[in-house]
Amino acid sequence: MSEKSFSDVEFGEDLPTFEPDTSLANVTKFAMAAKMFNNRFTDHEAARKQGLPGAIVPGIMSQAILVAMVHRWASNATLEKIDTIFRAPVLVDMPHAVSGVVTDMDEEEQRIEIDLTLENAEGETRVLGTATVRLS
Template sequence: MPLNQAFVGREIVATRPFLVGREHIRQFARAIGDPNPLYHDLEAARTAGYPDLVAPPTFLVAAIPGQLGLPVDDPDFGMDFSLIVHGEQRFTLLRPVVAGDELTAVTTLTGLRTVATNEVLTAGYDFRTTTGEPVATGLCGLVSRGTADPGAGPVRVEAPAATGVAATSVAATPARAAATRYDDVETGTELPARSFPIRRADLVRYAGASGDFNPIHWNEKVAAEVGLPGVIAHGMLTMATAGRVVTDWAGDPGAIREYGVKFSSPVVVPNDDTGAVVEVRATVEKKLPDDRVVVNLTVRCEGAKVLMAAKAKVQLA
């Protein structure tokens, strides 16, 4: 059943604010395997100049209500979430998220198009505090597999462009800079490469921390029924895992200004003691004039590229 094109342009507003808690930050950091003390140790966070624990850059996915803010429970929308896989995700962070923040999230369905038998839905996110302070924006692309109407021909529906949050907005929690000095970095600088194992238990932990319980990430039967090669890792878990290479290099996760990826191939996680291994390499692709750099990430699993156009913008000292 195709998605209802009339929903493009609609805004879905969270019914209640999302209170960022210390234990949730710790739980999310454990789920992505990141021991950075700024996520876990209150004293370390305060010594670094934060008012409380700081959240990993992709933590905002947990602040999106329901299933990525989408009206999946509305039968008129026609979405079967078990057929959904992530196609793209991007965050622009105006300042770090810290424990104690009370956030509101507004989701706008910005577009719907068909690609062969699939439908690609795009959504934008606006995150603010309950006092109206802009915190971040996000962009999400989702693929509804096999739901396009083959007799309808190509479809492309887009909502009018919205005015984004100004990056110059004043934030109560100021933006941060990495310990790495801009003058000490050259284009082509390679960050330390890393390999990260992902096992079935990690999928369970991430489901709980993120709120994404899509059965394709834990149920072999459902994964097979929707045509997947097996249980696959959450795309956002792969994104968060790869991002550790950048936050480890930066030293301060609050220095990440933008982080975006396209999901090109699923990470299939076998039900054994080994699981899957995600290999990440990263290089400084470009130096920008405002003491920022663009880091390009190459992320593979079993030789296949699992992320494309994976880039982070980092503020250096």
């Protein structure tokens, strides 16, 4: 992780991709901390009984993964807004990758917009969003 200034950034710049930890152990830890006790997040069998393909990552955890992407890229980034679209469930214990790219730079306001995408191993977008950040 490193700090960045507005002048370090370029339109179209890719943020370093990373694979979030979506293991059952980690998701369970998150769900318990967030007091999300529905077992669709923590138990594959229980999730299947609810008609899901397996346990799923809570939406706010997916959103947190997108935010983590921004801070892995620029630890000093102030997140002003994160706008998230949930396209399909993020399945627990399945590999995923997060990517991000700079898609708008407002020099006057010193604001940067970043497209963020969480994809599964098949390259299917599960969650996407845009973040508005300021680099101080």
